[in-house]
Amino acid sequence: MSKVTIDDVADLAGVSIKTVSRVVNREPNVREATRLKVEEAVARLNYRPNLSARNLASHRSHLIVLLYDDPSVYETPSSGYIIRLQQGTLRACRTADYELLIHPCNYRDRKVKSNLTGLIERTRPDGIVIAAPLSNMPQVIKPIAATNTPYVRLSPGTRSSGEFSVGTNDREIAAEMTRYLASLGHERIAYISGHTKHKAVANRLKGYRDGLEQSGLPYAETLVAAGDNSIGSGAACAEALLEDANPPTAIFAANDDMAAGVIRVANRLGIDIPGQLSVAGFDDSSLASQIYPSLTTVRQPLPEMAERAAHALIGSSENGASRNGTDVVPSELKVRESTGRVPN
Amino acid sequence: MSKVTIDDVADLAGVSIKTVSRVVNREPNVREATRLKVEEAVARLNYRPNLSARNLASHRSHLIVLLYDDPSVYETPSSGYIIRLQQGTLRACRTADYELLIHPCNYRDRKVKSNLTGLIERTRPDGIVIAAPLSNMPQVIKPIAATNTPYVRLSPGTRSSGEFSVGTNDREIAAEMTRYLASLGHERIAYISGHTKHKAVANRLKGYRDGLEQSGLPYAETLVAAGDNSIGSGAACAEALLEDANPPTAIFAANDDMAAGVIRVANRLGIDIPGQLSVAGFDDSSLASQIYPSLTTVRQPLPEMAERAAHALIGSSENGASRNGTDVVPSELKVRESTGRVPN
DNA sequence: GTGAAAGCGCTAACAC
DNA sequence: GTGTTAGCGCTTTCAC
Numbered sequence: 001m002s003k004v005t006i007d008d009v010a011d012l013a014g015v016s017i018k019t020v021s022r023v024v025n026r027e028p029n030v031r032e033a034t035r036l037k038v039e040e041a042v043a044r045l046n047y048r049p050n051l052s053a054r055n056l057a058s059h060r061s062h063l064i065v066l067l068y069d070d071p072s073v074y075e076t077p078s079s080g081y082i083i084r085l086q087q088g089t090l091r092a093c094r095t096a097d098y099e100l101l102i103h104p105c106n107y108r109d110r111k112v113k114s115n116l117t118g119l120i121e122r123t124r125p126d127g128i129v130i131a132a133p134l135s136n137m138p139q140v141i142k143p144i145a146a147t148n149t150p151y152v153r154l155s156p157g158t159r160s161s162g163e164f165s166v167g168t169n170d171r172e173i174a175a176e177m178t179r180y181l182a183s184l185g186h187e188r189i190a191y192i193s194g195h196t197k198h199k200a201v202a203n204r205l206k207g208y209r210d211g212l213e214q215s216g217l218p219y220a221e222t223l224v225a226a227g228d229n230s231i232g233s234g235a236a237c238a239e240a241l242l243e244d245a246n247p248p249t250a251i252f253a254a255n256d257d258m259a260a261g262v263i264r265v266a267n268r269l270g271i272d273i274p275g276q277l278s279v280a281g282f283d284d285s286s287l288a289s290q291i292y293p294s295l296t297t298v299r300q301p302l303p304e305m306a307e308r309a310a311h312a313l314i315g316s317s318e319n320g321a322s323r324n325g326t327d328v329v330p331s332e333l334k335v336r337e338s339t340g341r342v343p344n
Numbered sequence: 345m346s347k348v349t350i351d352d353v354a355d356l357a358g359v360s361i362k363t364v365s366r367v368v369n370r371e372p373n374v375r376e377a378t379r380l381k382v383e384e385a386v387a388r389l390n391y392r393p394n395l396s397a398r399n400l401a402s403h404r405s406h407l408i409v410l411l412y413d414d415p416s417v418y419e420t421p422s423s424g425y426i427i428r429l430q431q432g433t434l435r436a437c438r439t440a441d442y443e444l445l446i447h448p449c450n451y452r453d454r455k456v457k458s459n460l461t462g463l464i465e466r467t468r469p470d471g472i473v474i475a476a477p478l479s480n481m482p483q484v485i486k487p488i489a490a491t492n493t494p495y496v497r498l499s500p501g502t503r504s505s506g507e508f509s510v511g512t513n514d515r516e517i518a519a520e521m522t523r524y525l526a527s528l529g530h531e532r533i534a535y536i537s538g539h540t541k542h543k544a545v546a547n548r549l550k551g552y553r554d555g556l557e558q559s560g561l562p563y564a565e566t567l568v569a570a571g572d573n574s575i576g577s578g579a580a581c582a583e584a585l586l587e588d589a590n591p592p593t594a595i596f597a598a599n600d601d602m603a604a605g606v607i608r609v610a611n612r613l614g615i616d617i618p619g620q621l622s623v624a625g626f627d628d629s630s631l632a633s634q635i636y637p638s639l640t641t642v643r644q645p646l647p648e649m650a651e652r653a654a655h656a657l658i659g660s661s662e663n664g665a666s667r668n669g670t671d672v673v674p675s676e677l678k679v680r681e682s683t684g685r686v687p688n
Numbered sequence: 689g690t691g692a693a694a695g696c697g698c699t700a701a702c703a704c
Numbered sequence: 705g706t707g708t709t710a711g712c713g714c715t716t717t718c719a720c
Contacts, residue, residue: 005713016691021715029689048465052405053713055396056696072431079427079630086446087416099467101443102430121392123443231634260634267636286423287634290575290604292611349697360707365699373705397697400712 004047013041024049051099060317061124062098064089064310067116067140068131070104077131078257080286081302085131085154088306096314101125107134113143120147127313129306130154133198135165150316152309156326157199164312164323166305170200171207173298173331174252177280178211180333181250185342186278190223190248192237192258201229204254204282223248227258234261242269242277249277249342256281256288259295263338274340284334293337301329348391357385368393395443404661405468406442408433408654411460411484412475414448421475422601424630425646429475429498432650440658445469451478457487464491471657473650474498477542479509494660496653500670501543508656508667510649514544515551517642517675518596521624522555524677525594529686530622534567534592536581536602542573548598548626567592571602578605586613586621593621593686600625600632603639607682618684628678637681645673 006024010017015038022030023038030038041047055061066089069077086102093100103119105112120128128151134140135153144151153165181189191208194201205224212219222244225237234253238261241248253259259281263273271277273293281288284299308327316322350368354361359382366374367382374382385391399405410433413421430446437444447463449456464472472495478484479497488495497509525533535552538545549568556563566588569581578597582605585592597603603625607617615621617637625632628643652671660666 007713017714018691018716019689022690025715031689034689046461046465048462050400050468050713051466052396052399052468053696054715056394056400056698057713057715059696059715061396071427079423082427083415083423087448090446090448097466099445102434102446104431104434117390118392121390122395122441124394124396257634264636287631290601290631291635292608351697361698362700362707363705366706369699375705378705394697397712398699400714401697401699403699403712 004045006047006049008045009038009041009047012045013038055124059124060126063101063123063125064093064098064313065101065103065119065123065125065128066131066306066310067103067105067128067134069134070106072104078283078285078287081283082131084302085129085306088303088308089129089310091303092307092310092314096311096318098126098310098314105134105140107137107140112139116140116143117147120144120149125149126317127151127310129309129313131306132156132200133195136199137197150313150322152312154305154309155200157203159326162324164309164325164327166309166312166327166329167200168300168305168329168331170203170331171210173333174204174207174282175211175214176207177252177282177298177333178208179215180335181252181278181280181339182211182215182217184250184278184340186248186250187217187342188223188246188248189217189250189252190225190241192225192227192234192241192251192253192262194227194229194254194258198229201254208252227253227261229255229257231257231261231264234258235265236261238262238265242266242271250280250339251277252280252282254282256283256285256295256297259297259338260287260291263291263293263295273338276343278339278342280339288334289336296336296339297334298331299334300331304329348389350391350393352389353382353385353391356389357382399468403468404470407445407467407469408437408442408657409445409447409463409467409469409472410475410650410654411447411449411472411478413478414450416448417450417452422627422629422631425627426475428646429473429650432647432652433473433654435647436651436654436658440655440662442470442654442658444654449478449484451481451484456483460484460487461491464488464493469493470661471495471654473653473657475650476500476544477539480543481541494657494666496656498649498653499544501547503670506668508653508669508671510653510656510671510673511544512644512649512673512675514547514675515554517677518548518551518626519555519558520551520677521596521626521642522552523559524679525596525622525624525683526555526559526561528594528622528684530592530594531561531686532567532590532592533561533594533596534569534585536569536571536578536585536595536597536606538571538573538598538602545573545598552596571597571605573599573601575601575605575608578602579609580605582606582609586610586615594624594683595621596624596626598626600627600629600639600641603641603682604631604635607635607637607639617682620687622683622686624683632678633680640680640683641678642675643678644675648673
């Protein structure tokens with residue numbers, strides 16, 4: 001294995017190591033000819049700067065941490081959710097020569113704080129991307145903020161000033177889905193809400209109400225059931241909703257897993273989807289396109305959101321320019337087989 | 345944020361930095377009383393050694409890389425597969441104070457080699473866990489081996505001497521599944537094979553044949569279809585198998601996605617599962633328990649396998665003792681709703 | 689524009 | 705058992 005160091009490159013190029021450093025770090029004040037010489041030497045020797053040496057000297061680690069809820073605890077979030085987040089973050093890291101450290105973390109644990117400060121002090125990441133629902137938990141955010149490590153929150157649910165976050169249009173897209181169902185003739189559209197800890201998910205309920213109103217449909221509490229994001233809770237809510245004397249003709253669940261629970265119950269009860277009942281989810285998890293019938297849902301641009309977050313972090317570590325405000329990357333409706341016209 | 349260094353600890357404890365280093369690294373030759381003094385100072389100051397400084401001085405990075413097939417390319421491997429691998433690797437890392445770098449990698453890319461050597465030269469990981477199917481691809485293994493970075497292959501499919509790998513009993517468990525189906529009275533048991541690139545998956549076909557033989561059933565080429573691990577290919581194979589004049593009563597697919605494709609086709613064709621057709625998969629992906637009917641499948645101990653692999657790597661980097669041979673962690677049958685007695 | 693020297697925080701090798 | 709001295713490979717001053 002080649003242990004090419006900056007000295008080797010400097011020797012070959014006939015310059016000082018400082019100049020090599022300048023070229024490698026794309027700093028200004030290098031004559032074009034010199035730059036070319038150095039770049040050629042770098043290529044010839046296949047030189048790669050040593051991350052650790054770089055970090056030690058520069059107090060920058062070229063490391064980004066992706067923080068998300070530990071799926072091993074309750075099997076949520078779903079693996080697809082995490083993988084898409086990782087993909088986006090990795091994309092940003094790769095183009096900028098940063099590495100990604102993943103850190104699933106259980107917010108219910110008493111030791112979250114020491115867990116997080118330990119991680120940060122050991123690895124000194126240049127930035128932390130915090131996925132929902134951790135992104136709106138004080139016990140997660142506060143220890144991180146206390147270390148002065150830059151971070152970006154994903155779908156924090158609420159806006160807060162002085163920091164940067166990336167979200168999507170949860171509320172608007174939930175309204176759009178509701179209007180879409182109404183446009184199919186549905187008048188009794190039920191809603192299964194998710195975990196209230198997840199603020200962005202809570203916004204979907206508001207969107208549902210907006211959508212009803214925009215469609216001239218009344219809001220009825222009997223048409224709203226409280227799930228907890230799991231398949232089982234979706235099934236339980238569906239049973240409760242469907243045994244009503246005047247059952248809904250469409251059910252909109254705040255995530256795909258719960259929608260899958262609805263489909264499961266409908267299958268068991270011999271209710272045809274979408275003939276007798278339309279079902280819509282949220283997330284476009286891998287499940288959504290794989291189950292039968294495939295699920296009409298909302299696709300969140302998770303990779304893009306994570307990529308923007310990581311990109312902002314990398315930018316601020318490179319040139320100190322930290323952004324603030326909230327970037328909104330719009331979600332989109334994915335209409336599939338599980339929704340159709342209201343039965344007549 | 346505390347920037348406590350080893351000097352601060354040494355000062356407070358009234359010893360030299362070397363002694364602090366010894367205590368922190370659990371090296372021998374420290375008097376118990378001294379050790380306690382130092383440990384107290386470490387706790388009081390909340391000292392955490394700086395990873396980069398450590399790495400630079402010791403040529404060990406306390407970093408483990410998990411390498412797997414890039415799912416963004418063909419949506420395989422499934423996200424559940426990757427997440428379970430990550431969980432196991434993380435478990436090993438966490439207990440030993442190592443960090444995990446994830447590296448999805450596209451083996452079809454011409455630049456795999458420079459991609460991998462670049463990663464290794466930049467981060468100098470103490471070890472690499474290589475997931476299947478990358479674990480049996482020369483274009484992946486060779487560049488890694490050339491860098492002398494310790495690695496462990498997961499489910500390499502074939503054994504090779506002089507190195508350590510962790511696998512499972514693919515062949516035996518596939519035979520067991522086949523015998524299980526036979527024990528339900530099935531005599532026409534079809535098999536849908538997966539990607540031949542994945543050697544461990546190829547072993548499942550051998551297991552299927554073993555199982556038939558052990559059950560006194562003949563092997564028939566017409567009952568074997570070649571899929572490519574995708575849902576679509578499972579569906580296509582199912583259609584081909586089921587339109588036969590004498591169709592199978594059970595279909596065993598080499599992975600869950602293909603089994604889901606079979607179920608999909610059966611649903612469309614109005615074939616009842618498991619009443620008229622039994623379906624079995626392999627992997628116990630999240631899909632398996634979520635679809636209807638839930639899938640009888642094989643659960644691979646992926647987290648345990650990855651954990652053992654990472655653990656071995658960490659051990660060899662700590663004390664230089666590298667293992668070899670193959671550890672086998674057994675898979676187990678998960679009998680669910682999709683299999684039942686043969687129709688009479 | 690470029691280079692020389694200092695030092696980031698730690699561990700290795702060797703003294704004591 | 706414990707401390708001292710050199711670096712690890714880079715970036716950061718600050719000269720030139």
